[in-house]
Amino acid sequence: MNWEGSFFLSESQRHDEDITIKTDNSPPEDNITQLLTNNNNNNNTLRLSSHKKNTNTDTCSSPLTSILFNIVFHPHQYIQSHYFDNNSTFTKTTNNTSTSITTTSSTATSNNNNNNNNNIDNNNINYNSNSSNSSSYSHYIYSSIKEGLLTNKYLTNINNNNHYNSNMSSSPLSTSSASIDDEIENTEGEGDHSHCIDNNNNNSNSHNSRSSSHHNENNHIVSSSPPKHANNNKDRPINLPNQSSPIKHFALDIGGTLAKLVVLMIVLIFIIENKLHLEDGKPKMVRVTGGGAYKYADLFEQKLGCTLVKEDEMHCLIRGTNFLLNNIHRESYTYSGQINQPNPKEFVDKVENPYPYLLVQIGSGVSVIRVDSETSFQRVDGTSLGGGTFWGLCSLLTGTTDFDEMLEMTKNGHSNNVDLVVGDIYGTDYSKVGLSSDTIASSFGKIIYQQEGQMQQEAKYSREDIAQSLLKMVSNNIGQIAYLNSQRYGLNKIYFGGFFIRDHPNTMQRISFAIDFWSKGKTKAMFLVHDGYLGALGAFLGPSEEKNNEAEPEHESWLKRTTRELQRLFTTSKPEVVITNQKQGDNNNNTPTTSTTTNTTNNNNTSSSRTSIRSSNHSDGLEFDDMPCSCGGEFCEGLVCKVVVPPLSTHPIQVLK
Numbered sequence: 001m002n003w004e005g006s007f008f009l010s011e012s013q014r015h016d017e018d019i020t021i022k023t024d025n026s027p028p029e030d031n032i033t034q035l036l037t038n039n040n041n042n043n044n045t046l047r048l049s050s051h052k053k054n055t056n057t058d059t060c061s062s063p064l065t066s067i068l069f070n071i072v073f074h075p076h077q078y079i080q081s082h083y084f085d086n087n088s089t090f091t092k093t094t095n096n097t098s099t100s101i102t103t104t105s106s107t108a109t110s111n112n113n114n115n116n117n118n119n120i121d122n123n124n125i126n127y128n129s130n131s132s133n134s135s136s137y138s139h140y141i142y143s144s145i146k147e148g149l150l151t152n153k154y155l156t157n158i159n160n161n162n163h164y165n166s167n168m169s170s171s172p173l174s175t176s177s178a179s180i181d182d183e184i185e186n187t188e189g190e191g192d193h194s195h196c197i198d199n200n201n202n203n204s205n206s207h208n209s210r211s212s213s214h215h216n217e218n219n220h221i222v223s224s225s226p227p228k229h230a231n232n233n234k235d236r237p238i239n240l241p242n243q244s245s246p247i248k249h250f251a252l253d254i255g256g257t258l259a260k261l262v263v264l265m266i267v268l269i270f271i272i273e274n275k276l277h278l279e280d281g282k283p284k285m286v287r288v289t290g291g292g293a294y295k296y297a298d299l300f301e302q303k304l305g306c307t308l309v310k311e312d313e314m315h316c317l318i319r320g321t322n323f324l325l326n327n328i329h330r331e332s333y334t335y336s337g338q339i340n341q342p343n344p345k346e347f348v349d350k351v352e353n354p355y356p357y358l359l360v361q362i363g364s365g366v367s368v369i370r371v372d373s374e375t376s377f378q379r380v381d382g383t384s385l386g387g388g389t390f391w392g393l394c395s396l397l398t399g400t401t402d403f404d405e406m407l408e409m410t411k412n413g414h415s416n417n418v419d420l421v422v423g424d425i426y427g428t429d430y431s432k433v434g435l436s437s438d439t440i441a442s443s444f445g446k447i448i449y450q451q452e453g454q455m456q457q458e459a460k461y462s463r464e465d466i467a468q469s470l471l472k473m474v475s476n477n478i479g480q481i482a483y484l485n486s487q488r489y490g491l492n493k494i495y496f497g498g499f500f501i502r503d504h505p506n507t508m509q510r511i512s513f514a515i516d517f518w519s520k521g522k523t524k525a526m527f528l529v530h531d532g533y534l535g536a537l538g539a540f541l542g543p544s545e546e547k548n549n550e551a552e553p554e555h556e557s558w559l560k561r562t563t564r565e566l567q568r569l570f571t572t573s574k575p576e577v578v579i580t581n582q583k584q585g586d587n588n589n590n591t592p593t594t595s596t597t598t599n600t601t602n603n604n605n606t607s608s609s610r611t612s613i614r615s616s617n618h619s620d621g622l623e624f625d626d627m628p629c630s631c632g633g634e635f636c637e638g639l640v641c642k643v644v645v646p647p648l649s650t651h652p653i654q655v656l657k
């Protein structure tokens, strides 16, 4: 079997595609089972909504939905060739105006009762399927999710009759570069904003079709390319140029939050309906990482009948991070620790040799991983006070369950109303030991005074104060642990990943502040544009496990073939090929002699023999946003062609014990 695929990480989708699924009040595991068992039961209704505005405690939110869908199924070629190329027509009636997306095999009709109201029940789309292949609701859901249209405003009520209630508007594809929210706004209440899609099959060589769009006879925008992304560094897609066939490559990161279960549910429906788990009628493999890879292995195998390839979570995190750092221009950045800086982010154009570095992965819990080279790492520390702690405590103390709402609250709080600061104790600075009067002496330490009627001069605390104090508490603590570990191993690069960060200014500001504070300004916290997707990415990039397959010999791993394809691609588009012998990381000498591990891989080979391929049309320092790239890689914009080819080694990544 070929492991081929591409992925597409779009920051603009990240915040808007999060989905919540609620099925009765059953716990998620039961829902999954129920869903699979009662697949033909019309009463089995799933309700989807964004986690954002949903405060219902029976729901589970899904922060990773968009990326998992993108990574697992995204490839645009797939959507276009497999879905829209199958002759389907979607018609949406909005305020008595009918708009359509024309392909040819199925029909969806929208009966709009009250389009100005975002309540789901006021808008219906009856999705009438007349195609056995591509008319399933999951196709529609998937394409809508992928294009960011299934947000909180597009609450969906689905049952297995393929009757589909939604106020979903617009087409699944659009050439708009506006944010999803803008797009929603533009489409609401107006019937003629839907876009049409033509059937160009975007394979990896179809760079000429990139960003091209025109109006068809109905004056709808006809696009032969995926949506353009806002002129924002974060919105850049990442696309591997090895996508030539429908997806055979799945990767799921099923972590400690409920969210991943929701992803799992949707993914399962999608996989089953489209028989993506079968190849030539036989079960195929699905790559899964995170704790859920183990916890739900049986379920996957029983219900889908496919072989699960369990990828180790830490391996995946490191593989994903290394890939991003080595290949993606302006992936990492620092964030100012000062509040209200006008341009707090400073991007690093390219990390020439990131090793050694410390990765602090903040998910439900926190893992601290020392990465010595592309092939060696060690999980050196961890703390249970992580993203789950903030989420859980904040929920207990403020009554909201919505993560984004919590973060919103942190913006308007005054944590000094609940935190005891040095000034509260000393009345001034404690400068002798370097503590300014506004340094937090005790998180939540002021509450008890307030409750006992002391410190009456202080304002009473609000939910916002609590949320801000909690964020500071968790972030400071993680920052401190990160700093101590960086000192322990003599590392001056600390990268923070995980969905806890998710580009939230307050979170990054606090972590940066903590690192600044503890290192006395010597070390900077580094963040990653694709922070929440390291594990999923790593699983996707995992080596081919089909060692016994004759058609796919071991040395022909997916990574190697991708690399080869890249080389071929760049060679045919006549790039300037620059071979560089890269330097060792600049802080190798800092590695202390107290290190307890032995690196059994040949790091020298790994780092010195790298070949860097550059397309001549991109030089360092050039702005890449939204620029067409002549390398031929779709969406490249200078990202793909800046690829540093990893060594064609056969060693697996080694975990040092």
Ligand SMILES: Nc1ncnc2c1ncn2[C@@H]1O[C@H](COP(=O)(O)OP(=O)(O)OP(=O)(O)O)[C@@H](O)[C@H]1O
Pocket: 018, 051, 061, 062, 063, 064, 254, 255, 256, 257, 259, 260, 290, 291, 362, 363, 364, 365, 366, 386, 387, 388, 389, 390, 391, 403, 404, 498, 499, 500, 501, 502, 532
């Ligand atoms: N919309 C959201 N809903 C829920 N949690 C969110 C959301 N956005 C960010 N988070 C934070 O992300 C954390 C989960 O992060 P992530 O998905 O990286 O970890 P995980 O894989 O579930 O956990 P672990 O790695 O510990 O198994 C949550 O605990 C929460 O703090």
Ligand SMILES: CC(C)(CO)[C@@H](O)C(=O)NCCC(=O)O
Pocket: 255, 256, 291, 313, 363, 364, 365, 366, 367, 381, 382, 383, 384
């Ligand atoms: C258990 C994992 C690795 C699951 O992702 C993560 O939640 C974690 O690192 N928790 C912290 C565990 C510790 O105290 O080291």
